[in-house]
Amino acid sequence: MKRAARLNAILDLLAASGEVTVEDLVERFGASQATTRRDLDSLAEQRLLTRTHGGAVAQAVAYELPIRYKSHLRTQQKKAIAQAAAELVLPGMVVGLSGGTTTTAIAAALAARDDLAEGGGITVVTNAVNIAAQLATRPDIKVVVTGGVIHSRSYELVGPFVEQLLRGVRLDIAFIGVNGMDAASGASTQDEREAAVNRMMAERARQxxxxxxxxxxxxxxxxxVGEAELFPVVLTDADADAATLAALREAGYEVRTA
Known part of the structure; x- marks a missing residue:
């Protein structure tokens, strides 16, 4: 297992159980004790966990891995989703992008399109500062960044300033990244502030x-964040379980795989 995936898995275990031991991690991931201790020390230095004798316990903020680690996970699936999403965008559109690794991949796919300039370009409205920086050098993409307070783990701007700007715009299409997507409970995130912004961005979009x-x-x-009334379309990758996709369709979602 690569280091980024291992760090992600360690924090997932902490979120589920509240504590881990070096011995358990060695048995689970197959890394040496020295490597495992270095992993825990690295996460502790970033204040993502608290080291203990023989292991670690969760910090209150350790429910979600920072985006700089998550960007290395399931990259091929995210690229496929991003390409399919970018194909839905036509020149002249106003596009909303929430934060997240999949939407960051969509931004990269949009930046790679040469045909957008021929149609007058597009406008991207985002609350993710990393996405704004990624697109800022493209003259055919007008970038509108919401105000707000930056979330250090996801690089998303949250709070009332974001909502104030979003109330004044209309989007043709919005791509919303989530932490969970369930047939019964709909789309969800780990942070209620991000959920509020994502919901409003979706509400301001035609699709x-x-x-x-x-x-x-x-x-x-x-x-x-919302259910099928707000999100009629779910775009995921081809590795998705058939029964899970069937449940989403039964709940009223149009599910597309890339």
Missing amino acids: AVVVTDSSKLGITAFAS
């Missing part, structure tokens, strides 16, 4: 699309 890799299907995170 709102949940973009998520298949590992998040069937998962319910802390804060609800």
